Amino acid sequence: MSDRNRIVEDPGFALYVHWPFCLSKCPYCDFNSHVRAHPVDEDRFVEAYRAELAHRAGLTRGRTVSSIFFGGGTPSLMKPSTAAAILDAAAALWPIAANAEITLEANPTSVEATRFRGFRAAGINRVSLGVQAMNDADLKALGRTHSATEAMAAVDLAASVFERYSFDLIYARPGQTAKDWRTELGAAILRARDHLSLYQLTVEPETMFERLRDRGKLVLPGDDLARDLWDVTQEVTSKAGLPAYEVSNHARPGAESRHNLIYWRYGEYAGVGPGAHGRILTPNGRRAQATERHPETWLTAVETEGHGLVEDAFLTNDEQADEFLLMGLRLAEGIEPSSFHTMAGRRLDPRRVDSLIADGMVEYTPHGRLRVSAEGFPVLDAVVADLAA
Ligand code: SF4
Incomplete structure (x- = not known):
């Protein structure tokens, strides 16, 4: 590896597994998520994940996995046996660190909560729950399918089943005041053990929220109120011992998401599944990889080619330095x-x-x-x- 591509301090090596399906599409979401009318053939997908993991293992020999993250989409819609099969495949291809962080994103519906014990038995040791709001009116406005009561029950169950858990809230919602947010955040902190992700609502291109905003049917807080909401977020979380360690992520020191730290510290990670990204270090430089986004097209590609990559290119020194800045700052x-x-x-x-x-x-x-x-x-x-x- 040339000096320019060497990481000065190795942040670790991570695997990212993208599960691209959701029960419905949230109106603010621009993730690679798809709704299907019929059940997904999970066995067929498992074979494809196995093949893609084997492909990436061939490019990352000698690495030890320090983190695995199931993101989506809604990976908590997978059967726990699907997660177990993917984790077994990873463990057969790389050494897995004894203290590896293995996270699953979950939606806090009662149906998904019933699977938590199965996911724990499969090897998941951390969940990240998409709570998003703590009152039913705002959950409905965000297009979420769970109630606030269901979400809190799922958080409590996660706290009893998993060693570690976190949940997400979205703020700067239409009509939200700084006083409302202070109260809601205070209630959230009482439920959070040591990690919270707090995202400011933004309108992304080609989402339902963009169409509503353009028709004047969605009005977000103006700059001054958005700044007040930001200040409330920093003040309340810092006082509670959960300061921001990243622009939208808050944790007690030592409880940070180790997986995301690998991204932000510009480490090495392999991504598998539809629409997954990776950054692979090779003797000739850092490769930026991305897979086919459409789930069934990805499936067919993996079945015929052994991988679903549609982008795989070396980054120039300037591109790497820009990414390093963008992530690290x-x-x-x-x-x-x-x-x-x-x-x-x-x-x-x-x-x-x-x-x-x-x-x-x-x-x-x-x-x-x-x-x-x-x-x-x-x-x-x-x-x-x-x-x-
Ligand atoms: S559940 Fe998550 S990934 Fe799925 S549509 Fe909603 S925000 Fe997007």
């Missing part, structure tokens, strides 16, 4: 400037850094890391664009 810990130098073959532009420091947007830590400041985080995209330009 999401983290409260920031980045090691020398890692950028190693990847890019040049230093960060000192005039841009100095100008952002003067504006209070970024700062150096006592250990010489560069991080976005508390003032810079609400405008993170603009700060990163400025540094990367």
